[in-house]
Amino acid sequence: MKLLQAMLKHDGSGWKLNKFPVLEIFGPTIQGEGMVVGRKTMFVRTAGCDYSCSWCDSAFTWDGSAKDEIRRLTAEEIVEELRSIGGDQFDHVTISGGNPALLVHLKELIDPLHAQGCEVALETQGSRWQDWFVDIDDLTISPKPPSSGMDTNWETLDSIIERMQKEGKSDQTSLKVVIFDEDDLAYAEKVHQRYPGVPFFLQVGNDDLEESNAENLASVLLTKYEWLIDQVVQSSTLNRVRVLPQVHALLWGNKRGV
Ligand SMILES: C[S@@+](CC[C@H](N)C(=O)[O-])C[C@H]1O[C@@H](n2cnc3c(N)ncnc32)[C@H](O)[C@@H]1O
Ligand SMILES: Nc1nc2[nH]cc(C(=O)O)c2c(=O)[nH]1
Numbered sequence: 001m002k003l004l005q006a007m008l009k010h011d012g013s014g015w016k017l018n019k020f021p022v023l024e025i026f027g028p029t030i031q032g033e034g035m036v037v038g039r040k041t042m043f044v045r046t047a048g049c050d051y052s053c054s055w056c057d058s059a060f061t062w063d064g065s066a067k068d069e070i071r072r073l074t075a076e077e078i079v080e081e082l083r084s085i086g087g088d089q090f091d092h093v094t095i096s097g098g099n100p101a102l103l104v105h106l107k108e109l110i111d112p113l114h115a116q117g118c119e120v121a122l123e124t125q126g127s128r129w130q131d132w133f134v135d136i137d138d139l140t141i142s143p144k145p146p147s148s149g150m151d152t153n154w155e156t157l158d159s160i161i162e163r164m165q166k167e168g169k170s171d172q173t174s175l176k177v178v179i180f181d182e183d184d185l186a187y188a189e190k191v192h193q194r195y196p197g198v199p200f201f202l203q204v205g206n207d208d209l210e211e212s213n214a215e216n217l218a219s220v221l222l223t224k225y226e227w228l229i230d231q232v233v234q235s236s237t238l239n240r241v242r243v244l245p246q247v248h249a250l251l252w253g254n255k256r257g258v
């Protein structure tokens with residue numbers, strides 16, 4: 001049975017036939033957040049999340065509202081679609097979700113992208129480890145503050161950070177905490193103090209997810225950005241940090257696929 005399963009997972013060309021639940025493939029655009037903000041990149045957004053953050057800007061990946069749009073694609077099909085949309089105009093792919101760290105076999109996508117000269121980034125919340133994390137070029141771990149309604153499993157987060165450091169992947173790893181209020185800031189201070197050596201990003205929270213006018217949203221978000229900068233400036237704990245908005249939200253609002 002094992003042998004049969006193994007045979008079924010190879011099509012003879014080196015590609016594996018595991019299928020991944022995909023909701024969006026888009027780009028090239030810029031990475032609008034965090035450690036490689038501004039980097040030209042393609043996006044692959046997987047379906048399914050083990051969290052349900054109150055303010056999730058990608059809730060369609062897990063709340064059932066886009067379940068008819070989920071496609072089950074092999075790594076080969078994903079790479080083909082990236083090339084058919086992006087041509088030769090990219091050398092960086094960001095995998096986000098949902099939580100792509102739920103997908104055990106994602107190395108099957110990472111390896112061929114590397115073989116084509118692409119760097120691979122991943123967005124995840126730090127609730128699950130996968131062995132292929134060490135293959136990621138830009139790993140963003142975004143633990144969730146109180147406003148999300150989620151609880152952090154600190155043992156899991158500790159072990160993810162420890163493992164990346166032990167494998168010599170510190171330069172490829174960062175933490176990013178989204179901030180909506182003062183409780184979130186206190187949480188961010190706790191995270192930064194717990195992992196002082198890990199590059200740390202504070203991100204403006206967007207709670208205007210229904211706003212359809214990009215200019216209106218940008219104006220609200222810039223006010224929040226200024227508030228966040230003021231708070232960080234006054235903190236004696238948040239010194240070695242970077243404060244960023246979601247650049248794509250400032251430019252294109254709540255639009256999907258940008
Ligand atoms: C949609 S999540 C997908 C990846 C993973 N589930 C995670 O949360 O890290 C991608 C990033 O968007 C952030 N995010 C989600 N909703 C947001 C919002 N309303 N405002 C600002 N950032 C948000 C998350 O914190 C995460 O850093
Ligand atoms: N441009 C752009 N940058 C992003 N950075 C993280 C994103 C995400 O949804 O994970 C995202 C996104 O959806 N678009």
Ligand code: SF4
Pocket residue numbers: 049050051052053056057058059061097098099125
């Ligand atoms: S962990 Fe990420 S995708 Fe999941 S609900 Fe929270 S923000 Fe959304």
Ligand SMILES: [Mg+2]
Pocket residue numbers: 057058
């Ligand atoms: Mg997003």
